[in-house]
Amino acid sequence: MPPEEASDAMPGADSHYRALERLYSSAPINQKFASKIELPGEGRSRLTFTIDEDVFHAAGAAHGTIYFKMLDDAAFYxxxxxAxxxxxLTTSFNLHFTKPVRVGEVIAEGRWVSGKRRVFVAESRLIDAEGDEIGRGTGTFMRSRIALSSLPGYSSDG
Structure with missing residues (x-):
């Protein structure tokens, strides 16, 4: 069953997605970025980032760490x-830069590819304000021993 159809059949899926969105928003690292996450369905994510000059390298474009942050977050979520x-936990991540990131809005789209037990594979891509793909990545993620329910941002009262 495709992820879009599976999400409708999964009980409690919507509450899990909203809890993951709260978890993203509560992470201290995400206070450093103008970003927003949406989880529209099983195996999918969409993050919107606003890029400005404070993340530029000396040649006037976003540093590669910003690409990694956006691509990893989209694939991870x-x-x-x-799960x-x-x-x-991210265990490996491969990324490709195809165009410099300049000032403006960037969309990071994530999509689950395979795995549902211990190891998961997901891919992501970055789209700039002109609609061009500016980066792409594939990550491998492993279940940790950390229960989602133990994380303050995941719970509705955290």
Missing amino acids: AANTL TDRFL
Whole structure:
């Protein structure tokens, strides 16, 4: 069953997605970025980032760490929509830069590819304000021993 159809059949999926969105928003690192996450369904994520000059390298474009942050977050959260009990950890990530990131809005789209037990694979891509793909990545994520329910940002009262 495609992820878009599976999300409708999964009980409690919507509350899991909203909890993951709260988890993203509560992470201290995400206070440093103008970003917003949406989890529209199982195996999918969409993050909107606003890029400005404070993340530029000396040649006037966003540093590669920003690409990694956006691509990893999108792939990670797409994968974690399928893991309702445990926090996932990035174990490897491969990325490709195709165009410099300048000032403006960038969309990071994540999509789960495979795995549902211990190891998950997800991919992501970055789209700039002109609609061009500016980066792409693939990550491998592993279940941790950290229960999602133990994380303050995941709970509705955290």
